[in-house]
Amino acid sequence: MNEELILQHGLTLDEFQVIRKYLNRDLSIEELGIFSAMWNEHCCYKTSKKWLKKLPTDNEIVIQGPGENAGVIDLQDNDGIAFKIESHNHPSYIEPFNGSATGVGGILRDIFTMGARPIATLDSIRFGLIETEKTKYLLNGVVHGIGHYGNCIGIPNIGGECEFESTYDFNNLVNAMAVGHVQKDKIFYSKPKSIGGLIVYIGSKTGKDGIHGASMASDVFSEEDEDEKRPSVQVGDPFMEKLLMEGCLELMSSGLIESMQDMGAAGITSSSVEMASKGNVGVYINLDKVPLRQPLSAYEILLSESQERMLAVIDKKNNHNVREILQKWQIDYEVIGEITDTKRVVFESNNKKVVDLPVEIIVDDAPEYDREFYIPRKRKNKDFDFSKIKLEDMIINLLTNLNYLDKSWVFDQYDSTVMGDTIREPGQSSGIVKIHGTQKVIGASTDCNPLYIRINPYEGMKYTVAESYRNLIACNINPLAITNNLNFASPLDPNIMGELVLSIHGLKTAAVKFNTPIVSGNVSLYNQTNEIPIKPTPVIGMVGSNMDLNKINTNKFCEIGNKILILGKQLTKNCSPYLLQDQKIAFNICEFNDLEVLDLDFEKKIANCVLELSDLKCIMSCNDISRGGIFSALLKMQYKDMGFRVKVPDPIDLFCEYSAGYVIEIRSKDFEEVTSFLTKKGAEYHEIGEIIKEGIEINSKKFDYFDIMNKYRNDFEKIIS
Amino acid sequence: MSFKSAVITFPGSNCDRDALCYLKDLTKGEVYKIWHEETSLPKVDLVILPGGFSFGDYLRSGAMASKSKIIDEVVKHANDNRYLLGICNGFQILTEIGLLEGALIRNKKLKFLGKNCFIKKKFKNNFNLSIKDNQILQIPVAHNEGNFYCDTETLNLLKNNEQIAFEYCKGEFSNTEENINGSIEAIAGITNKKKNVLGMMPHPERAYSNFHQSQDGRLIIESLIS
Structure with a gap:
């Protein structure tokens, strides 16, 4: 295999040699595509894993920590809360409307994949200085995209942040968070239960959109790239997602499916590999069965990131009933494979095995790096x-700075009262919604203080966590748990790596002190364009509760x-x-x-x-x-x-x-x-x-x-x- | 006799559950949930076409829902002189069916509008009996196409027949505009000529419970029940 092709797939030559040695044969182009998708930062956390392991992820209320589609915490009785935050930074810079819309779509799927009905979204968005036309275009597009998707599917948007600073001039950030309510005895996991279970494809047909999206998201940008990469941005259809959500929730509550996995980043590849890995089983998928929007090669089907698609495992005997429910919701459905005992991932196309790989090499042997990092130099501390x-002058400064003005212009474009359970709308210290049919409320807030983290990543991160904590406390909401979205520039720069390491330490210190474990999260690296890195922006979303809505x-x-x-x-x-x-x-x-x-x-x-x-x-x-x-x-x-x-x-x-x-x-x-x-x-x-x-x-x-x-x-x- | 009602769900409706709760909590009577492909409707006092994005609002808001199987039954229900209420997308569907005049076009600022708005009643009908003249109601709106439009002739008919039920107004301490979406004569809701069919953009089902910011939405159901 030629070197150029390997590098184009985002793999280093060393990484390729590891694979080549393990398999002791040449790879098919489809297999190379799979490693490209699974061994990038977005999917395997190769740079951050070592440090993320240090975070507290468990306490008495954690039902599910990191590693599933979303974290879940216990809210007493049979109520659980699933939540997660995820970035869609690069797509939103290339195509703000669809980039941000599909960011919302992706995070909502993560929530209902767990069997939870989404009950709130929040967005942490950051742009460059407003003086440029480009920023105005990005702001308008991103806010429109978030609203378009969330409003249509009908999940209230209850808050978040919107800030402007020159560090984001060429690399805006769009982090979307979603919160869902799940019955504790009806939580769904991605682990399949039985050998021989049918693998079914549910949702939109597969098209060319988003091919290589996950590896793009792990790439450094340059200005010229922008046009070239536009076809890699997924296009969202919130109406389809609404049908998919209702259909999936109905399937889950009817007990017709065993497990479910969202086809998000790296599409069918990532979802099927994860299923196999979680269950310690194998998967066989016939790519000819995948519903297609246009003729696609096996390679393209494997890497497409078309939106609004799910992969589920069902018992053969339920096939008919599953089909019936999905037909009611007008959702495409196809049996495309089955769970095997081979512990191998096998994809077939035109009666030919195009991929035949042990799960182990893709998942367990994924690279993990201990990158060099520098401790940032200590600054002077003076009054x-x-x-x-x-x-x-101070009043004028405040009232002429976008960051301190009322942001109703943003929030008014979002539906914040749909579902009828909203108690506190966006623009206040934290958004609050009621758990439907109970007196319990959930509060949520997102925060980051990039300036403080640049000055002192460890202390700055403590300030960031404390701010979210105070946002909830002010409403008389007990802080419970955290989801994080670590947005950084290139970790190959030891200074940036140092900021990443120290801010994770700060997050750990504060999370331990507040007893608010980190139950889900996302890492977005290489946020730099033309070698201008963004300020470290590890955003956190904190969730808390009060059992009595009259006390907030x-x-x-x-x-x-x-x-x-x-x-x-x-x-x-x-x-x-x-x-x-x-x-x-x-x-x-x-x-x-x-x-x-x-x-x-x-x-x-x-x-x-x-x-x-x-x-x-x-x-x-x-x-x-x-x-x-x-x-x-x-x-x-x-x-x-x-x-x-x-x-x-x-x-x-x-x-x-x-x-x-x-x-x-x-x-x-x-x-x-x-x-x-x-x-x-x-x-x-x-x-x-x-x-x-x-x-x-x-x-x-x-x-x-x-x-x-x-x-x-x-x-x-x-x-x- | 207990007050019976029904809510129609189209694919893409997202306020159907809210409307069901609104009816259950306020009417205390039976509430039916009806899927758009059904071909019969139980005999009820009130049918709600809820808000949302029926069929993704593709083609034109409400256009595809107006061709659903259940619509024939909904029209029969209305022709029977029983109450029919379309909220937001439901209002758009009613204009597409032709049960109400005019059309709902994009908001004047061309942006989605999700906020509290203020309305007051214009002409009296059975949906707003419990509302006092000049009483200002605070009720949320959430729409992209809520800008009511009709030609002058129709507008005159609406006025002469006293079919304008609600109009947007300014809240006491609010800095929101008087006419938030640019509707002709600030129209927020209209009825048919017989006044048993009401379409309105604001969402009364999001303003009735004690924990909601306002409880003014109760008044519409209270008007119908009284």
Whole structure:
């Protein structure tokens, strides 16, 4: 086999030699395709595996950790929650609409493959600076794509993030998360149960779209590639997915299938190999039986990433009943093979075995690298000089920076109330939905602080986890578990590899401390274009619950006259780029200042105070303090005709970041009870002001309430148009 | 006598479960779930055509659903002077069947609109009896094609026959526009001439439970039951 062909398939010559030696024969082109699909970063985590193993993945509520289509946690009674986050970065840069749409489609399939009905989605999306036409095009396309898919299939979008920074100019990020509800005794796994079971193909016909998508997703980009790679982006059909979801859920609840696997990245190859590997069995598939949209070669069928397709294993006796249900939903269905005891993966086409490989060599012998990494140099830790910054300027800086403005323009394009169980819509600290037919609620939040992680990957990752944690706590939601999406540039650069390693350590530290194990996740490497790497962006999605929907807190002001209290500790050494007008300079300045060590015990202590006070019904509303400080938190809390009057020793106090920072609204009559509770717990608090009608007052200076609120709510759309 | 109702499910309907819960919780009567390929409809007081993307909204929103097998029965039900309510995609289907006038075209900003909207009643009918004049209702919308359009002649007929049931308006503290999707005369819902068929874009079935942001959606079922 010639070297060029091997390299084109994303394999190194060393990797190829391992395969060649094991098989002791030449490979067919189809077999080379299989290794190309299965041995890339996207499918086998060859770079990250060594480090991911260090993460905590289990505790008393984990039903399924990483390794299945999605993680599942226990929510008492017979309720389980399945969730996962996944990236669709490269496809969304090449073709934003279909790239992001199929990202949503893929993550939803991961959820219902487990037997769970999806009940919420969230999206963490990041773009370059909005000044370029390209960013506007990407933003419009990505938001449209996410909305198009999720709205049509009818799953509420309850939150996420949307941020802009120059580091993503040539490499935007689209991470989609989905949450599903499953009955604990009806969870489905990818492991087949019996030899002789029929392998059935369910869903859309196979076409040329997405061939080599998984290996593309593991590639470094260059600008010229963009047009050439466009045919590799999958095209989504949410209507088909809706039918597929209803059909599959009906099959599963009728007990007609044994196991199921989504044909996602690397299509039929990956799903069948995984099935064989999980069950320690073999698979035989006749490719001539695969429903096709157009004439395709065996090689193309194996690597197609056409969307909305599933592979399931059924008992022969159920064949008729399965067909009947799928016909009702107008879904294509074909028996294409069976489970064997050979422990080999065999694909046949035109009466010829085109692939005949032991499962072992594809899965167990997949490469695992211990790549070289450098520990990032330590930055200086000094107090940042805020003294020259004026209050008026800080407010203007905040209100002219997309990252701090209200993002209704994005969220209004998503259906957030379909399914009728939405309690907290996007744009607040966390999205909340009710488990249908119960009093239980699930809250979810996605976060990442790429600047902090660049400065100090270990501490920065702790901050990222703590932010999600606070997002949930503020709503009186108990944080339970995490899914992660590690977006990094090329791990072949030891500096970037170092950021990856240290941030995983930070994630581990925080997850252990908060008892929030990592139950699912995704790794997206080589996020760089023209050798410009993105900032490290390990996004996490945190899920939590409250068993009583009547106990959750609102993030919005409740009543004029109520007092405003601040919990937590001000971080004077962490520099916040938004305090400076010129964002490019700001990021440079901030990057030279190290982070304060985040005290996770303190985070927990304050969080427990918030939870207890919430249960005592002493908290009228609550929001966490994150980027943008107290001022930004207060703007988010504004509701109806309510504003705020605050007094602080120094205006900068309103814009600094906090550890364990929360703004809480309490009634005057509860003041004694709340403050003595906090004092007893040793939790510092500051009473900074009160809620007033139609006004914003800071240290006796009056600001134009309507002007500020109008800018906060409407300027996002103006800036991006 | 107990109030009986039914919800039709088309492939791609995604508010059928929501509509079922809405009817079960508020009417306390029997609610039937009907698949689009069925050819008979039980005798009920109210049929809901739910929201969603029936048949993927391919061709034109509601166009393919309007040719489903069950539609003949739905038309008979309406001709029998019994209540028929189309919500969102259901409204689009009703205009495609021809039971309601006009058409729903793309929102004026050409973007999907998923948010709370505010409506008030325009002319009285059995669907809005329990709603006071000038009472502002907060109910979510979620649509891409909710921009109601008809020619001047039809509009005059709708007005003269008092067929306009709801119109969009401004909420007390909200900064949303008065006419969120650009509908002609801010029309949010219309009835047929006999006023037993209502089509509306806002989703009352997402605003009735105590945990919903608003409970104003109750008023429509309460109007029919009272």
